[in-house]
Amino acid sequence: MLINHAKLIHFFRVTGGITGRKKLQKMIYILQKSAVPFEEKYQFHFYGPYSEELTLRVEELCNLGFIEETREDKANYFQYHYNVTRAGEGFLEQFTLDMPDMTDKTELLQSRSSRFLELVSTILYFEHLEKCEQIEKLHKMKPKQNFTEAEITEAYQFIKQIRST
């Protein structure tokens, strides 16, 4: 019961809080692709892999008082911050989660920009293609982002690093 919710609370606790929904979306996707068993279903969207299920679960956690969401007005848009509450900690204590230690992975992810995580998650979404096809697809799907060759090389190194961490 609510195991997937508990896994998300655990994630917020390990990370010490997340700033930005885009970052949250991409972090969970990259962790999924790095053998961390989150079960949210993802689809490709305008800004890369996106999970409506994740959005809803986080909203449920906020409404239950397990996660605190704060909103900052940035003129043209809002930015959201998430932290685990004491009730969330209490709820989590009732579960024995079968989750690998993801502290190092989340630290790596936290240190990167959401633009970089969009690049990494997009590459991972097209992982089933040959590497040259992945890059071609990336440029076709994200022409406005103008990802440089150096950024793409860095993204591949990052994928290798996070999977071996």
Place this chain on the structure above:
Amino acid sequence: MAYKDEKLSEEKVFKDPVHRYVHVQDRVIWDLIATPEFQRLRRIKQLGTTNLTFHGAEHSRFNHSLGVYEIVRRILNNFKDREHWNNEERLLCLSAALLHDLGHGPFSHSFEKVFRLDHEDFTQAIIVGKTKVNEVLRRVAPDFPGRVADVIGKTYEDQLVVSLISSQIDADRMDYLQRDAYYTGVSYGHFDMERILRVMRPIEDQVVIKSTGMHAVEDYIMSRYQMYWQVYFHPVTRSAEVILSKIFQRAKALYQDPDYDFKLEPTHFISFFEENVTLADYVKLDETIVQYYFHLWQEEEDAILSDLCERFMNRRLFKYVEFNPNLQMNDYLELITLFKQAGIDPEYYLVVDSSSDLPYDFYRPGEEEERLPIHLQMPNGDLKELSRHSDIVESISGKKRTDHKLYFPGDLLKGLADRRVKEAIMEILYGQGETSNVD
């Protein structure tokens, strides 16, 4: 004449209660409709178990797919001379609209949850695999099936094309809201689609709405909101979905039990239980097959499987109470113990269902670059996110919209012989208020 340009000698029309007529002129579209994979959609209901709540909801994925095609056809008629629109993409858009739900299985939401499948993967597989649909598409061009699959998978490079089929205000949503409202008989779900189609504008990589059309879009957002709560999220439908999921779960568990012999061997489900489903297995399955098994499984030796099937077939659904995991977690754990003492397996008869378990959503403006919102195009050409301009949308965007319910077999509990256990269970369930009747 190239196959892609072939027209029927005279236009064909399908009579449709939502759009009045669905018009077909392209040979390719006509041939796609005739394929067995597309005809299979006649045997998959659009709303799964909703007909147990709203008896009119018997419409199929076939109806809906034709409807989405028709809406896209009308949008493209409006777009054909507009800047940014490339009319060479017309057939691609129409094909993707028609085929976007091709991979849906019987009662797909519960089915996918239990067997860890994704109908979108099967849509792709049917389009690019060895199927009649693929044969038709390949006659257009060798790379055409891949392009159609990319549009449906939202990975096609021209995001304007993708946004017609899949965005916050797309042909898919506009059809199902109106169609589901029509067949369920509810009075919500209606909006002025013709007006929306007239104010849709293609820009470089998305469809936007001319700002003067904002009120028509507000109406669409309101119907989406109301349909979500009144139809898609209906607690009785969710009760039927809970039972359905538990039937699949139980049948799988019995199949994996070497000591259990089915009276009716679950032939059509074996590859699903063994998690090695082929495309051929998948397209063989439809709701008539699933209902056949449920019907006969009522006679199975296993008391849980036969009871769950009987409940589903005869609409003897679970009751429910509101459940707050923050305040009632201890109650839930206590109920598990009491159910076991009463000889009722809580794994199958005590189920928490959450709003996030649903495949439907409502409009959220979201954060920058989280997902693409609905954009209004202002007179000076600037784009503004809808809720920043519309008080109505802004007000419903900020509401609490989640809930959790606890489902259980009220009739079994009422008949419990052990008075102490029965009273303890009832105290927990009824102590927090009246149990809701599922009738």
